[in-house]
Amino acid sequence: MTSTLLYRRVLLKISGEALMGDRDYGVDPDTVERIANEIVAVHALGVQVCLVIGGGNIFRGLAGAARGIERATADHIGMLATVINALAMQSTLEKLGLPTRVQSAIPMDTVCEKFIRRRAIRHMEKGRVVVFAAGSGNPYFTTDTAAALRAVEMSCDALLKATQVDGVYSADPKTSPDAVRYDRLSYTEVLSRDLRVMDAAAIALARENQLPILVFSIDTLGVFADILKGGGRYTVIAEPEEEKKLTAGE
Secondary structure (H helix, E strand, C coil): CHHHCCCCEEEEEECHHHHCCCCCCCCCHHHHHHHHHHHHHHHHCCCEEEEEECCCCCCCHHHHHHCCCCHHHHHHHHHHHHHHHHHHHHHHHHHCCCCEEEEECCCCCCCCEECCHHHHHHHHHCCCEEEEECCCCCCCCCHHHHHHHHHHHCCCCEEEEEECCCCEECCCCCCCCCCCEECEECHHHHHHCCCCCCCHHHHHHHHHCCCCEEEEECCCCCHHHHHHCCCCCCEEECCHHHHHHHHCCC
């Protein structure tokens, strides 16, 4: 079955806001379960999966800093928010029968494991999902950068960025009807056009390590699995030689 897969090991980056559903704040259990089912379906294909989840549904470091909290402190609060989301996802995945481990960049041994690269790889090799929490453990770095970092550390074949739209656009399609959707972009184009699908540090790290980034809508049922099987609707960010590998067989 795995011989037909586009990738064998992937990191899925989910924003904290994706867990809110129709709520204005926090975690919506039904939405978390829907996303968890998408992960279960991909895992059933034989793909090794790890995750990074943002914390914007609970606290944003930049927003906190703007309200007067010292920036490093605000970022650490945001990191703790990502641990809350990771634990919620772990609980839901395990309720669905998928063994899951949470590893935090900020040690909190009574709650979850601390991040150990080789242990995380071993978990995935044993068929477990690993959720990386607390970003990179450092202030001034976003969870997008943490996702790129962990994807490289785990030797992932690709980073899949789950958003609320079906790819990368020249502007927000929800507010700009004339926004242009891109099927493919190079890392340099993303940076030079200031498309902001991920922060510049994440894009630069992916470019340096030739890590393809696939941007898709988490609201489209089944698309995560479809992408891994060579279908689905998404935007791929990669250098031209990497694009050739992705489009082989189309």
